[in-house]
Amino acid sequence: DVKVTQSSRYLVKRTGEKVFLECVQDMDHENMFWYRQDPGLGLRLIYFSYDVKMKEKGDIPEGYSVSREKKERFSLILESASTNQTSMYLCASSLSPGAIGTDTQYFGPGTRLTVL
Amino acid sequence: DAKTTQPTSMDCAEGRAANLPCNHSTISGNEYVYWYRQIHSQGPQYIIHGLKNNETNEMASLIITEDRKSSTLILPHATLRDTAVYYCIVSTGSARQLTFGSGTQLTVLP
Numbered sequence: 001d002v003k004v005t006q007s008s009r010y011l012v013k014r015t016g017e018k019v020f021l022e023c024v025q026d027m028d029h030e031n032m033f034w035y036r037q038d039p040g041l042g043l044r045l046i047y048f049s050y051d052v053k054m055k056e057k058g059d060i061p062e063g064y065s066v067s068r069e070k071k072e073r074f075s076l077i078l079e080s081a082s083t084n085q086t087s088m089y090l091c092a093s094s095l096s097p098g099a100i101g102t103d104t105q106y107f108g109p110g111t112r113l114t115v116l
Numbered sequence: 117d118a119k120t121t122q123p124t125s126m127d128c129a130e131g132r133a134a135n136l137p138c139n140h141s142t143i144s145g146n147e148y149v150y151w152y153r154q155i156h157s158q159g160p161q162y163i164i165h166g167l168k169n170n171e172t173n174e175m176a177s178l179i180i181t182e183d184r185k186s187s188t189l190i191l192p193h194a195t196l197r198d199t200a201v202y203y204c205i206v207s208t209g210s211a212r213q214l215t216f217g218s219g220t221q222l223t224v225l226p
Contacts, residue, residue, distance in 0.1 A: 033213065042217060048213065088157075090160070092159075092160075105162065107161065109159050
Protein backbone atom coordinates (compact mmCIF):
# COMPACT_ATOMS: atom_id res chain seq x y z
CA ASP A 1 0.00 0.00 0.00
CA VAL A 2 1.07 3.54 -0.69
CA LYS A 3 2.08 5.36 2.43
CA VAL A 4 2.19 9.12 2.69
CA THR A 5 3.24 10.49 6.05
CA GLN A 6 3.23 14.02 7.38
CA SER A 7 5.53 15.27 10.09
CA SER A 8 2.85 16.42 12.52
CA ARG A 9 -0.86 15.84 13.02
CA TYR A 10 -1.33 19.01 15.04
CA LEU A 11 0.83 22.12 15.18
CA VAL A 12 0.43 25.43 16.99
CA LYS A 13 2.59 28.37 15.96
CA ARG A 14 2.68 32.11 16.58
CA THR A 15 2.23 34.85 14.03
CA GLY A 16 5.48 35.62 12.24
CA GLU A 17 7.11 32.27 12.92
CA LYS A 18 8.63 30.24 10.09
CA VAL A 19 6.83 26.93 9.77
CA PHE A 20 7.99 23.74 8.07
CA LEU A 21 5.57 20.99 7.14
CA GLU A 22 7.15 17.81 5.85
CA CYS A 23 5.69 15.05 3.73
CA VAL A 24 7.27 11.72 2.86
CA GLN A 25 6.01 9.04 0.48
CA ASP A 26 7.42 5.57 0.19
CA MET A 27 6.27 4.52 -3.27
CA ASP A 28 8.73 6.28 -5.56
CA HIS A 29 6.03 8.62 -6.87
CA GLU A 30 7.04 11.39 -9.24
CA ASN A 31 4.29 13.85 -8.34
CA MET A 32 3.74 15.41 -4.94
CA PHE A 33 1.17 18.00 -3.92
CA TRP A 34 0.33 20.33 -1.06
CA TYR A 35 -3.31 21.34 -0.47
CA ARG A 36 -5.07 23.21 2.25
CA GLN A 37 -8.61 22.44 3.30
CA ASP A 38 -10.95 24.95 4.88
CA PRO A 39 -14.65 24.61 5.74
CA GLY A 40 -16.81 25.64 2.82
CA LEU A 41 -13.84 26.05 0.48
CA GLY A 42 -12.88 22.45 -0.17
CA LEU A 43 -9.33 21.47 -1.01
CA ARG A 44 -7.22 24.11 -2.69
CA LEU A 45 -3.88 23.37 -4.33
CA ILE A 46 -0.95 25.37 -3.00
CA TYR A 47 2.01 23.89 -4.88
CA PHE A 48 2.92 20.70 -6.64
CA SER A 49 6.13 19.09 -7.80
CA TYR A 50 6.56 16.65 -10.66
CA ASP A 51 10.23 15.91 -10.10
CA VAL A 52 13.08 16.58 -7.74
CA LYS A 53 13.84 20.30 -7.53
CA MET A 54 10.87 21.06 -9.79
CA LYS A 55 7.81 22.90 -8.56
CA GLU A 56 4.78 24.66 -9.91
CA LYS A 57 2.36 27.06 -8.27
CA GLY A 58 -1.14 25.92 -7.62
CA ASP A 59 -4.17 28.11 -7.03
CA ILE A 60 -3.07 29.77 -3.78
CA PRO A 61 0.74 29.92 -3.53
CA GLU A 62 0.96 33.31 -1.84
CA GLY A 63 2.65 33.14 1.54
CA TYR A 64 4.03 29.66 0.90
CA SER A 65 7.13 28.11 -0.60
CA VAL A 66 8.15 24.51 -1.16
CA SER A 67 11.25 22.40 -1.38
CA ARG A 68 11.85 19.04 -2.99
CA GLU A 69 15.46 17.96 -2.64
CA LYS A 70 14.73 14.23 -2.67
CA LYS A 71 12.10 12.33 -4.59
CA GLU A 72 10.35 11.01 -1.52
CA ARG A 73 10.17 14.26 0.44
CA PHE A 74 8.20 17.43 -0.22
CA SER A 75 8.27 20.30 2.26
CA LEU A 76 5.87 23.20 2.61
CA ILE A 77 7.26 26.35 4.17
CA LEU A 78 5.33 29.24 5.65
CA GLU A 79 7.92 32.00 5.67
CA SER A 80 6.06 34.15 8.18
CA ALA A 81 2.96 32.48 9.51
CA SER A 82 -0.24 34.49 9.71
CA THR A 83 -3.58 33.75 11.34
CA ASN A 84 -5.26 33.29 7.95
CA GLN A 85 -2.98 30.32 7.35
CA THR A 86 -4.71 28.40 10.12
CA SER A 87 -5.97 25.38 8.24
CA MET A 88 -5.72 21.65 7.57
CA TYR A 89 -2.76 20.97 5.30
CA LEU A 90 -2.81 17.85 3.16
CA CYS A 91 0.03 16.31 1.23
CA ALA A 92 -0.55 13.91 -1.65
CA SER A 93 1.50 11.93 -4.13
CA SER A 94 0.85 10.19 -7.42
CA LEU A 95 2.84 7.87 -9.62
CA SER A 96 2.12 8.84 -13.15
CA PRO A 97 3.53 12.06 -14.57
CA GLY A 98 0.13 13.16 -15.74
CA ALA A 99 -0.77 10.27 -17.99
CA ILE A 100 -4.47 10.30 -18.60
CA GLY A 101 -6.57 8.24 -16.24
CA THR A 102 -3.78 7.02 -14.04
CA ASP A 103 -3.05 10.07 -11.97
CA THR A 104 -4.57 8.74 -8.78
CA GLN A 105 -3.51 10.78 -5.78
CA TYR A 106 -2.78 9.28 -2.38
CA PHE A 107 -3.10 11.56 0.61
CA GLY A 108 -1.38 11.79 3.95
CA PRO A 109 -3.30 12.10 7.23
CA GLY A 110 -3.12 15.90 7.27
CA THR A 111 -1.60 18.48 9.60
CA ARG A 112 -3.96 20.77 11.45
CA LEU A 113 -2.04 24.03 11.84
CA THR A 114 -3.21 26.76 14.19
CA VAL A 115 -1.51 30.15 14.01
CA LEU A 116 -2.10 32.33 17.06
CA ASP B 117 -12.62 19.66 -15.78
CA ALA B 118 -16.36 18.97 -15.76
CA LYS B 119 -18.43 19.89 -12.75
CA THR B 120 -20.17 17.28 -10.61
CA THR B 121 -23.38 17.37 -8.57
CA GLN B 122 -23.90 15.17 -5.53
CA PRO B 123 -26.54 15.07 -2.80
CA THR B 124 -25.45 16.84 0.35
CA SER B 125 -26.13 13.91 2.65
CA MET B 126 -27.39 10.34 2.77
CA ASP B 127 -28.05 7.73 5.43
CA CYS B 128 -27.61 4.01 5.10
CA ALA B 129 -28.30 1.14 7.48
CA GLU B 130 -25.30 -0.91 8.56
CA GLY B 131 -24.94 -4.03 6.45
CA ARG B 132 -26.98 -2.66 3.58
CA ALA B 133 -25.66 -1.41 0.27
CA ALA B 134 -24.91 2.30 0.06
CA ASN B 135 -25.55 3.79 -3.36
CA LEU B 136 -24.08 7.23 -3.86
CA PRO B 137 -25.11 9.09 -7.03
CA CYS B 138 -23.17 11.68 -8.97
CA ASN B 139 -24.20 13.76 -11.96
CA HIS B 140 -21.57 14.93 -14.42
CA SER B 141 -23.59 15.90 -17.47
CA THR B 142 -20.80 17.99 -19.04
CA ILE B 143 -18.18 15.25 -18.91
CA SER B 144 -16.00 15.07 -21.98
CA GLY B 145 -14.69 12.01 -23.76
CA ASN B 146 -11.27 11.92 -22.16
CA GLU B 147 -12.42 12.54 -18.59
CA TYR B 148 -12.45 9.86 -15.95
CA VAL B 149 -14.74 9.63 -12.95
CA TYR B 150 -12.86 9.33 -9.65
CA TRP B 151 -14.27 8.66 -6.21
CA TYR B 152 -12.54 9.58 -2.97
CA ARG B 153 -13.77 9.65 0.59
CA GLN B 154 -12.68 11.58 3.63
CA ILE B 155 -13.27 10.34 7.13
CA HIS B 156 -13.48 13.13 9.67
CA SER B 157 -10.10 14.81 10.35
CA GLN B 158 -8.21 12.50 8.00
CA GLY B 159 -6.82 12.90 4.49
CA PRO B 160 -8.93 11.88 1.49
CA GLN B 161 -8.72 8.24 0.50
CA TYR B 162 -8.84 7.06 -3.10
CA ILE B 163 -11.63 4.54 -3.72
CA ILE B 164 -12.03 3.82 -7.42
CA HIS B 165 -12.07 5.38 -10.86
CA GLY B 166 -13.42 4.55 -14.32
CA LEU B 167 -13.87 5.84 -17.84
CA LYS B 168 -16.77 3.98 -19.49
CA ASN B 169 -17.04 0.48 -18.12
CA ASN B 170 -18.22 -0.47 -14.69
CA GLU B 171 -15.39 -1.07 -12.26
CA THR B 172 -15.08 -3.07 -9.06
CA ASN B 173 -12.36 -3.37 -6.48
CA GLU B 174 -12.11 -4.56 -2.90
CA MET B 175 -13.70 -1.38 -1.59
CA ALA B 176 -16.53 -0.57 -3.96
CA SER B 177 -18.17 -0.77 -7.37
CA LEU B 178 -18.55 2.06 -9.81
CA ILE B 179 -21.44 2.07 -12.25
CA ILE B 180 -21.25 4.61 -15.09
CA THR B 181 -24.28 5.17 -17.30
CA GLU B 182 -23.95 4.54 -21.00
CA ASP B 183 -24.09 8.25 -21.84
CA ARG B 184 -21.53 8.85 -19.05
CA LYS B 185 -23.57 11.72 -17.65
CA SER B 186 -23.94 10.13 -14.26
CA SER B 187 -22.44 7.44 -12.07
CA THR B 188 -23.13 5.57 -8.84
CA LEU B 189 -20.66 4.43 -6.25
CA ILE B 190 -21.81 1.28 -4.47
CA LEU B 191 -20.51 0.13 -1.10
CA PRO B 192 -22.00 -3.36 -1.01
CA HIS B 193 -22.16 -3.88 2.76
CA ALA B 194 -21.78 -0.58 4.55
CA THR B 195 -20.19 -0.53 7.99
CA LEU B 196 -19.99 2.21 10.58
CA ARG B 197 -16.42 2.88 9.44
CA ASP B 198 -17.74 3.88 6.02
CA THR B 199 -19.25 7.03 7.53
CA ALA B 200 -17.42 9.79 5.63
CA VAL B 201 -17.74 12.50 3.02
CA TYR B 202 -17.65 10.96 -0.46
CA TYR B 203 -16.34 13.02 -3.35
CA CYS B 204 -17.05 12.41 -7.02
CA ILE B 205 -14.45 14.07 -9.25
CA VAL B 206 -14.20 14.25 -13.00
CA SER B 207 -10.73 14.71 -14.37
CA THR B 208 -8.55 13.92 -17.31
CA GLY B 209 -5.91 12.84 -14.83
CA SER B 210 -3.38 15.02 -16.55
CA ALA B 211 -4.53 18.22 -14.88
CA ARG B 212 -2.09 17.60 -12.04
CA GLN B 213 -4.68 18.51 -9.47
CA LEU B 214 -8.03 17.26 -8.33
CA THR B 215 -10.96 19.59 -7.77
CA PHE B 216 -12.93 18.46 -4.74
CA GLY B 217 -16.48 19.76 -4.50
CA SER B 218 -18.70 19.56 -1.43
CA GLY B 219 -19.27 15.82 -1.62
CA THR B 220 -21.93 13.66 0.03
CA GLN B 221 -21.89 13.08 3.77
CA LEU B 222 -22.73 9.40 4.15
CA THR B 223 -23.82 8.35 7.61
CA VAL B 224 -24.05 4.62 8.27
CA LEU B 225 -26.55 3.97 11.02
CA PRO B 226 -26.36 1.02 13.41
